Amino acid sequence: MTIGSGRRETRRLRAPRATLVALAAVAACGGSDATAPAPNPGGTTTAVVSTPGNTFSPPFLNIAVGSSVRFEIRGNPHNVIFSTAGAPANINVVSNADVTRTFGTRGTFPYDCTVHPGMSGEIVVQ
Numbered sequence: 777m778t779i780g781s782g783r784r785e786t787r788r789l790r791a792p793r794a795t796l797v798a799l800a801a802v803a804a805c806g807g808s809d810a811t812a813p814a815p816n817p818g819g820t821t822t823a824v825v826s827t828p829g830n831t832f833s834p835p836f837l838n839i840a841v842g843s844s845v846r847f848e849i850r851g852n853p854h855n856v857i858f859s860t861a862g863a864p865a866n867i868n869v870v871s872n873a874d875v876t877r878t879f880g881t882r883g884t885f886p887y888d889c890t891v892h893p894g895m896s897g898e899i900v901v902q
């Protein structure tokens with residue numbers, strides 16, 4: 777009897793400990809700006825847009841203000857022409873080149889490759 781209740785007691789103690797460890801882990805991950813690089817408002821990243829089959833991929837991007845996008849132009853020559861105030865400089869027609877643009881202004885920035893009608897994309901800067 778004593779042993780049985782002792783074991784139960786041990787189980788009861790272990791459960792809260794595990795819960796505390798889990799909570800501590802969650803707090804560590806969600807807490808301030810220690811490590812996590814993924815969804816970090818205010819942090820800057822470099823996203824990549826490529827050009828498979830005369831498309832921009834991905835066609836839509838969400839990035840944090842101050843982040844950059846590296847356009848990896850491959851295959852046919854392409855350009856990147858923005859049509860909104862506050863957008864970074866356009867990219868003239870290039871082939872097999874990486875061109876990076878930094879987005880320092882919040883907003884929605886659609887862009888087109890004027891060489892290939894319908895080849896377009898959009899970057900939302902938050």
Ligand SMILES: [Cu+2]
Nearest residue numbers: 854889891892
């Ligand atoms: Cu193009």
